[in-house]
Amino acid sequence: MRFALSFAKHLAVVAIVGWCFSFTAHLAAEEAAPSAVRAKNVIIMVADGAGFNTWRATSMYRGQLGNEVYDKPGWIHLAVTTYPLTTSSKPQGQDKQNENLVYAPQKAWDSEKGYAWLRSSATDSAAAATAMASGIKTYNNAINWDDLDRPLTGKTLPEIAHELGKSAGVVTSVQWSHATPAGFGGAHNRERDNYAEIAQEMLAAPYLQVIMGAGHPEYDNNGRRKSGQPTDKDCRYVGGLAAWQSLTSGKHPGGWTLIQSKEEFEKLTQGDTPAKVVGTAQVATTLQQARGGLLGVVARDEPFATPFNDHVPTLATMALGAINVLDNNPRGFYLMIEGGAVDWANHANQLHRMIEEQSDFLAAVEAVVNWIEKNSSWDETLLILTADHECGLLWGPNSNETPFDPIRDQGPGKMPAARYNATGHTNSLVPLYARGVGADLFRKLIRGKDSRAAEVWGISGEFVDNTDIFRVTRAVLTGQNLAP
Template sequence: MKGKMKNRLSLFATMATFILPMISASATASTNVIVMISDGASFGAWDAADLYEYGTTCASPYFGSEWSKYLMTTYPLNTSSTPTGSMTPMVGYDPSRAWGLASYNTSSGYLHQNAADSAAAGTALSTGQKTYNNAINWSNLNAPIMPTLPELAKANGKVVGTISSVQWSHATPAAFSDAHDVSRNNYEAIANDMLNGNVMDVIMGAGNPDYTNNGTLKTSGQDYKYVGGQTVWNQLNTDTHPNDWKSIQTKSEFEALANGDLSILNGKTRLVGTAQVATTLQQARSGYSHTDTVFSDPFNVSVPSLVTMTLAALNVLQHLDNGNGIFLQIEGGAVDWAAHANQTSRLVEEQLDFNNAVKAVINWIENNGGWENNLLIVTTDHGNSMPSGESSNIIPHERISRDNINAGTYTSSNPNGVRWWSGNHTNELVPLFARGYGADRFAALVDGIDSNFDLYYSDWAAMGFNGCYIDNTDVFVVASSVIPEPATVVILGLGSVLMLVRKKQ
């Protein structure tokens, strides 16, 4: 009897030791999860950048056949700016009302109603819960929503970053942090939530109180709210913040990190980078006119690009990673700002910077574990103003051409420019591109099919957008399912079995 038991245990041990290497082989590295958000990018924003760079639409790398592609709804729970106390959805997306000129070209048109703001949309992406506009990880029942993807990532041992081309305490980077606030406008409190918790390891963006939108030094009128107040700003810049932050500001510091020189960390375990510019890296610099061409206004020379920030953040996170992987949110935040202002040339510039950041991430992934160990999601949080061709007479609208972009923005005196249908957020479907570990999980989450989509976006349809749409909350569903994987639990389980077997033997 004893011998029989021993044989059985030995057999089990043999099986276990045989299985373990197989499991381990598919889990040699922990999964990295990277979410990239081009804020406020209607289809026209993606089209315009690709037309400018490639001469044709649907040419960016994420249109490749290896990518999962879905349309996505972005509407909030309701359009209140404060909690209303009910979890009943008040708005939605109805494909039967979304198409046709009336939906587009008046401020009362269907797609101009019920849009999300970046706070509610960011919260939905980061927590899987819809809420009122203005909420930063805050529910319509007036309570914090937890966990956010960064909180979940940190609980699973990952290192966590959030970076943006606008103020780092702005709605999208804040939603992808451990900040929880009833209003996105409480910037100082949000910044301090991000700095004082134990979740964030890397924060980067604009919002520097000491600089103008042109990157020149301010001598008066400094506004410290985006960086947590004057006292906190002073602590950061004297390396005395109690939460061990290393603060950087200069372009050369961002570039050093992007080039792999991490000596500036000097033993610090957290890094906050606040570029030397007020609100956006480039979009809010002076000199814009509606007849500008792309890159016609000189760039601010003293700030990093989103690409540089992206590489810097990846290098720091990789340096801090203890083997459980990284979570990083990267926002092209000023795409939205250019859209609000109907700035065609700057929309293209901002989307190009975002696309370059995507390319940098793709390259990084292919050199750091490959797609089986990384999940990359590229999307936007909502549409904005639906930039399109110059004609208002084609239903539902004419697509942007390269000639439109060269002409700038449509005005009565500039009739060949890109036409903008509003200066506000819109409720049309938006694209989502996903590739890597777990990207196939979106397939189970499709909510419906917009059967008109391919009539107007046949080029997008040809690249795999077949009208199926998911919801923005599904980004949380998929990313949160991937964050604890691959197979950490399974390995621990097998490890326990082995230990048990060995003990009994």
């Protein structure tokens, strides 16, 4: 009898162990199983330095508040936290999150202390680009480089896209070796200001087929050709004098075709294209924002009052040209498009120039949406719109005395009533709008809710982190489940 009971218990234990093993194996298989969500193309569009009020103020001027393309059905609306690992400009060798920098609504909306926490805990564009392109929080100043002083080699979105047989590219309205295109373009550097090194790495990278932006060594901010021959310093944004000479002669070992004129950019939007294109518009630092003087220091006129540089392409033209090159690959592509000079205008507290730059960015968004709907589909392409951080603490006209005083809408074609409260970056939430295959994955990654943000901006208040942009993008590129 005891033997029978013992045998029965043994069978029960074996059955339980077997069931547990089977269940565990099932879970493991489920975790490793490919997701049903897979994108042929992923396009990430970044309005650099554009917090919620930058987007809203521009839409007010355009008479499109609540009626922009991303306000239409089918779009995911969330907020994003942008804090860095540390605000140090060098690796600390600890890889430990500074908890005071982590976004906290009660700190962000503290009216008694004004905007002190928001202003003292902000990311820079390098750390933000690294977070979005590699999923790794790091120190300010780092381009795909971690706090343990290691390059994040093989871990960035363009490198992942390349492993999958896809094409990749970056487009910007500022110098193409600047922090955001460098980060999203898979460069690796301890310091963002090592422009020549970064440009050289981008040009040598096997995973980039398109690089576009400003930074032309032979032209000034108004698009006038400079006298004399360019120096090595003049050429730092394009890799140095030797790299520039190899590009202009058509002999760069990377096999790049260089385009420079507005007409060349426009021609690239249709028809056959070279396999690899580096586009350097004929202007020094930005396509338009800096026209009229160093860093755009001109009279605070109305938007679009100062004549534009008429010999450079728009961001929309550059975006469509880039897509026309990249979509030659039947396996698809990854592309980052940056409205980089939105940040420059906010740094300079130029509301009029900010509206110009954000309007140019939104025109590019509309062009990309139109391309998706005519040449691709939302079933095979994911489009993400966001910002890397807020800049300028743009609020209402009395926000210096009444914290978070709202911006006043004055009607279409009129400057909204607003004022800046900083010349640098802040730790404020920024928008995220997404549509297409895999966009719903962001809803699985919500980290919290900011009720005050919901009240002030008329949003849900739910937020994800900037590293989640990498997680979703990697998941839809690879077809695998979201990684922890």
